[in-house]
Amino acid sequence: MPRTGEQPMDLExxxxxxxxxxxxxxxxxxxAAAIEFKDRMRELVDTPASRVLLDLSCVTFLDSSGLGAVVAVMKLLGPDRRLELAALGPVVRKVFRLTRMDRVFTIHERVSDAL
Structure with a gap:
């Protein structure tokens, strides 16, 4: 469903x-969602953890703005904390492969693989 801006981005x-x-x-x-994604992630990564895993199993579409938002979150974490990705669907995986960002991020087939 397209984002309306009325409800906050749903991140668990x-x-x-x-x-x-x-x-x-x-x-x-x-x-339409990239800025809110970055803002919500900025709030959430205040939780002390040396690794952050982004479960993208529900995401079926990611454009260049979305990719830029994911990279911005990685930079926000700094050099001492890693941003890893899991459960990329075919379209999202293709974006990471075509931009060679699959060489920048650790990408897991499933969330359980990262545990």
């Missing part, structure tokens, strides 16, 4: 040891 978190899992419960991270 779970702490598992030194890992913060953030589940993106949205179908799209695009130009």
């Amino acid at each position: 978190t779970e702490v598992r040891g030194d890992l913060l899992v953030v589940r993106v419960q949205e179908e799209r991270i695009d130009a």
Whole structure:
């Protein structure tokens, strides 16, 4: 469903040891959602964890703005904390592969693979 801006972006978190899992419960991270995604992630990564795992299993579309937002979150974490990705669908995986960002991020097939 397209974002209307009325409700906050649905991101769920779970702490598992030194890992913060953030589940993106949205179908799209695009130009309309990228700024809100970054803002919400900025709030959520205040949780002390050495690794942050972004569960993208619900995301079916990611454009260049969405990719830029994910990269911005990685930079926000700084050099001492890692942003990892999991459960990329075919369209999202293709964006990371075509931009060679699949070489920048650790990408797991499933969330369970990162635990």
